[in-house]
Amino acid sequence: xxxxxxxxxxxxxxxxxxxxxxxxxxxxxxxxxxxxxxxxxxxxxxxxxxxxxxxxxxxxxxxxxxxxxxxxxxxxxxxxxxxxxxxxxxxxx
Amino acid sequence: xxxxxxxxxxxxxxxxxxxxxxxxxxxxxxxxxxxxxxxxxxxxxxxxxxxxxxxxxxxxxxxxxxxxxxxxxxxxxxxxxxxxxxxxxxxxxxxxxxxxxxxxxxxxxxxxxxxxxxxxxxxxxxxxxxxxxxxxxxxxxxxxxxxxxxxxxxxxxxxxxxxxxxxxxxxxxxxxxxxxxxxxxxxxxxxxxxxxxxxxxxxxxxxxxxxxxxxxxxxxxxxxxxxxxxxxxxxxxxxxxxxxxxxxxxxxxxxxxxxxxxxxxxxxxxxxxxxxxxxxxxxxxxxxxxxxxxxxxxxxxxxxxxxxxxxxxxxxxxxxxxxxxxxxxxxxxxxxxxxxxxxxxxxxxxxxxxxxxxxxxxxxxxxxxxxxxxxxxxxxxxxxxxxxxxxxxxxxxxxxxxxxxxxxxxxxxxxxxxxxxxxxxxxxxxxxxxxxxxxxxxxxxxxxxxxxxxxxxxxxxxxxxxxxxxxxxxxxxxxxxxxxxxxxxxxxxxxxxxxxxxxxxxxxxxxxxxxxxxxx
Amino acid sequence: xxxxxxxxxxxxxxxxxxxxxxxxxxxxxxxxxxxxxxxxxxxxxxxxxxxxxxxxxxxxxxxxxxxxxxxxxxxxxxxxxxxxxxxxxxxxx
Numbered sequence: 001x002x003x004x005x006x007x008x009x010x011x012x013x014x015x016x017x018x019x020x021x022x023x024x025x026x027x028x029x030x031x032x033x034x035x036x037x038x039x040x041x042x043x044x045x046x047x048x049x050x051x052x053x054x055x056x057x058x059x060x061x062x063x064x065x066x067x068x069x070x071x072x073x074x075x076x077x078x079x080x081x082x083x084x085x086x087x088x089x090x091x092x093x
Numbered sequence: 094x095x096x097x098x099x100x101x102x103x104x105x106x107x108x109x110x111x112x113x114x115x116x117x118x119x120x121x122x123x124x125x126x127x128x129x130x131x132x133x134x135x136x137x138x139x140x141x142x143x144x145x146x147x148x149x150x151x152x153x154x155x156x157x158x159x160x161x162x163x164x165x166x167x168x169x170x171x172x173x174x175x176x177x178x179x180x181x182x183x184x185x186x187x188x189x190x191x192x193x194x195x196x197x198x199x200x201x202x203x204x205x206x207x208x209x210x211x212x213x214x215x216x217x218x219x220x221x222x223x224x225x226x227x228x229x230x231x232x233x234x235x236x237x238x239x240x241x242x243x244x245x246x247x248x249x250x251x252x253x254x255x256x257x258x259x260x261x262x263x264x265x266x267x268x269x270x271x272x273x274x275x276x277x278x279x280x281x282x283x284x285x286x287x288x289x290x291x292x293x294x295x296x297x298x299x300x301x302x303x304x305x306x307x308x309x310x311x312x313x314x315x316x317x318x319x320x321x322x323x324x325x326x327x328x329x330x331x332x333x334x335x336x337x338x339x340x341x342x343x344x345x346x347x348x349x350x351x352x353x354x355x356x357x358x359x360x361x362x363x364x365x366x367x368x369x370x371x372x373x374x375x376x377x378x379x380x381x382x383x384x385x386x387x388x389x390x391x392x393x394x395x396x397x398x399x400x401x402x403x404x405x406x407x408x409x410x411x412x413x414x415x416x417x418x419x420x421x422x423x424x425x426x427x428x429x430x431x432x433x434x435x436x437x438x439x440x441x442x443x444x445x446x447x448x449x450x451x452x453x454x455x456x457x458x459x460x461x462x463x464x465x466x467x468x469x470x471x472x473x474x475x476x477x478x479x480x481x482x483x484x485x486x487x488x489x490x491x492x493x494x495x496x497x498x499x500x501x502x503x504x505x506x507x508x509x510x511x512x513x514x515x516x517x518x519x520x521x522x523x524x525x526x527x528x529x530x531x532x533x534x535x536x537x538x539x540x541x542x543x544x545x546x547x548x549x550x551x552x553x554x555x556x557x558x559x560x561x562x563x564x565x566x567x568x569x570x571x572x573x574x575x576x577x578x579x580x581x582x583x584x585x586x587x588x589x590x591x592x593x594x595x596x597x598x599x600x601x602x603x604x605x606x607x608x609x610x611x612x613x
Numbered sequence: 614x615x616x617x618x619x620x621x622x623x624x625x626x627x628x629x630x631x632x633x634x635x636x637x638x639x640x641x642x643x644x645x646x647x648x649x650x651x652x653x654x655x656x657x658x659x660x661x662x663x664x665x666x667x668x669x670x671x672x673x674x675x676x677x678x679x680x681x682x683x684x685x686x687x688x689x690x691x692x693x694x695x696x697x698x699x700x701x702x703x704x705x706x
Contacts, residue, residue, distance in 0.1 A: 006094065007094075010094065022304065023304060023306050023307070026304055026306065026307040027306070027307050027310070030307065030311065039411070040322075040409075041311065042312075042319055042322035042323050042411075043323060043409055043410075043411040043412075044411075045307050045308055045311050045312070045319055046319060046323055046411040046412065046415070047411045047414075048307055049300055049304050049307050049308065050297060050300065050411075050414060050415065052304055052307075053241075053293070053296055053297075053304075056241065057241075057244060057245070057248070060245055061102075061105075061245075061248070061249075064094055064101050064104070064105050065094070065098060065101050259632060259634070261629070261687070261691075262625075262629040262632075262635060262687065262690045262691045262694050263634070263635075263691065263694065263695075264691050264692070264694070264695040265695075265698070266695055266698060266699050266702070267702060279687070279688065279691045282687060283683070283684040283685075283687045283688050284684060286680045286683075286684075287680070287681075287684060384671075385671070385673050385674060385677070417673065421677070426674075430614070431677070431678065431681060434681040434682070434684070434685060435681065437684070437685055437688075438681065438684050441684065441688070
C-alpha cells in the first residue's frame with residue numbers, strides 16, 4: 001500500500017476512529033463503574049467520561065504502531081463493538 | 094508503520110508537533126500570561142490606584158448598598174486583595190426574566206466611585222487562551238484538540254531521546270543546532286509533569302463539550318443534569334416575607350470567620366442574600382489559597398441571628414477529581430513564590446514549543462536539496478507565530494495606554510490592535526528574508542518593551558509614583574517585567590545579528606553549500 | 614520551603630555529579646566508581662527527604678510544590694553544567 005495512503009488512513013484512525021472509540025468507552029465504562037465499583041449512576045457517567053480520554057490516547061498511539069492499517073481499523077471496530085455490547089448488557093442489568 | 098516503536102513515536106512527535114506547534118505556542122504564551130491576569134489588569138486599569146484595605150470597608154459598603162435601592166434581593170461586596178485591587182459592591186434587582194445586576198467600583202479610602210477605563214485587562218489573555226477569540230466559532234474545540242495533541246507530543250517526546258537520564262542535565266553550547274536540541278530536551282524534561290497536568294486538566298475543564306454523548310444519553314438535559322446530581326451546594330434562601338432592615342455590622346461575622354479561617358486576608362467576598370427579609374443570609378467566601386479544588390469555600394450565617402448555618406456537604410470522589418484538576422489548571426491557590434514557579438514552567442513550555450518548531454525547520458532544510466512551499470510556509474509562520482505574537486502582545490499594552498478613554502468599545506479596539514499588529518507581522522515575515530525578519534521584529538519588540546514604562550510614566554507619572562509609595566508590587570513588577578523581557582528580546586536580537594553578519598557562523602547556509610560541493 | 618528547595622538543589626547536583634560526563638567538566642578529573650555510587654545514593658536520599666520536609670497539611674499541595682521546585686532546580690543544574698562547558702571551551706581556545 002502506498003505510503004501516503006497508509007499515513008492518511010492511520011491519521012484518520014487516530015483522529016476520528018480514536019474519538020469514536022473514546023465515546024464508546026465512555027458508554028461502556030458506566031456499567032463497569034456501577035456494578036464493579038458500586039458507584040451511583042451519575043458518578044459512573046462522570047468517571048466514565050473522564051477515563052474515556054485514556055482510551056483516546058491509547059488508541060492514537062496504537063493506530064501508528066500496529067503492523068498494518070487494516071488491522072488498525074479492524075481492531076478499532078472490534079473494540080467499539082465490544083464496548084457497545086457492554087453498554088447494552090449494562091442497560092439490561 | 095516504521096520498524097520499531099521508538100521510530101514510530103519519533104515520527105508522531107515530529108508531525109503532531111509541526112501541525113499544532115504555532116497554535117500551541119499561542120495558547121501557552123497567553124496561558125502563561127494568565128497566571129498574572131490580575132496583576133496585568135492592575136497595570137491596565139491604573140485609575141484603581143494602589144491597594145489599601147481595612148476592616149472598615151465592609152460596614153461602609155453595607156451602608157452604601159442600603160442607600161441604593163430597597164428592592165434588591167442580593168448584595169455582594171468584593172474586597173480588594175494584593176492581586177486584585179478592585180473594590181466592588183454590586184446589587185441585583187429582580188426583573189421579569191433575569192435579575193438586573195448593578196455594580197460600582199469604589200475607592201477604598203474615600204468610598205467614591207472610580208471610573209475605570211473600558212478594558213479587558215489581563216483577562217483578555219485568559220479568555221484568548223481557550224477561546225482564541227473564536228467564541229461562537231468553535232474556538233474552545235480547537236483549543237481542546239491542541240491540548241490532546243500536546244499530550245501526544247509529551248508522551249512521544251520521551252521516546253525521541255535515546256539517553257534520557259544521561260542527558261538530563263546537558264546543554265551543549267558548541268554548535269547552534271545542538272544547543273537548540275538540548276534546550277528542547279531539557280525544557281521537555283523539566284516541564285513534563287507541568288505540561289501533562291495543564292493539558293489533561295484543560296481537557297477535563299471542557300469535558301462537557303468535548304465528550305458529551307454519554308451524559309446526553311443517560312440524562313435528559315445532558316451534562317447540566319449530571320452536574321446537578323454530582324455537585325453539592327447550599328439550599329436556596331426561602332423568603333419569609335417579613336420585611337426587616339438589613340444588618341449594619343458585619344464585624345461579628347468576620348470575627349467568627351477568623352476562628353475557622355486563621356490566615357491573613359481570608360475573606361474574598363461577602364454575599365448578603367435577601368437583605369430586606371428576616372430570613373436574610375450572609376455568605377462569606379474564602380480566598381482560594383488553601384485548597385487545590387476549585388470549589389469555593391463558603392461559610393453561611395443567618396443574617397439576623399448571626400447563627401452559623403450547616404456547611405455544604407462534601408462532594409464524592411468523581412466530582413472532586415475534576416475539581417482538583419480544574420483548580421490545578423487555574424492555580425488560584427498559588428502564593429507569589431509558587432505563582433512565579435508556575436510562570437517559569439509556562440515560559441519553559443513556550444521555549445520548548447518554539448525551539449521544537451525551529452529545530453524542525455533547520456533539520457529539514459539541512460536534509461532537503463530543493464525547498465518547496467511547505468518549508469517556506471513553516472519558516473514564515475515560525476517568524477509570525479513566535480516573534481510576531483510577542484510584538485502583538487506588546488502592542489496590546491500600548492493600545493491600553495494610548496487609546497483615548499472616551500472612545501466607544503475601547504476594550505474591543507485594544508483587542509483589534511493586538512490582532513492587527515499580529516497580522517501585519519505575518520505579512521512582514523513573508524516579504525522580508527527570513528533571518529532579517531526575525532531580527533527586525535525582535536528589535537521592534539525589544540524597543541517597544543523597553544520604552545513602555547517610560548511612555549507610561551510620561552502619560553501620567555502619578556500612577557507609578559503612587560505604586561512606588563504604597564509598594565504595589567503588581568504595578569512595579571509589571572514595569573520590571575517589561576524591562577526584563579525587553580532586555581531578553583534585545584539580547585536575542587544582538588545574537589541573531591551576529592549570526593547573520595559573521596560569514597563562518599552562517600551554519601545552515603554554509604553546511605548546505607559544503608554538502609552541495611561534496612555531491613558534485 | 615526554602616530549605617526543601619536548597620536540599621533538592623544539592624540532591625540534583627549530586628545526581629548530576631554521579632555521571633562522569635558532568636563530573637569531569639566541574640572537577641577536571643575522572644570519576645571513580647565508589648564516588649559515583651555514594652553520590653547517587655546520597656542524591657536520591659536527599660531528593661526524597663526534600664519532599665517530606667515541605668510543611669503543608671495536604672500531600673497534594675506538597676507534591677505541587679515539590680514538582681515545581683524540581684523543574685527550576687533541574688534547569689539550574691543544566692545551566693550550571695552548560696556554563697562550565699562554556700568556560701572549558703573558552704579556556705581550550
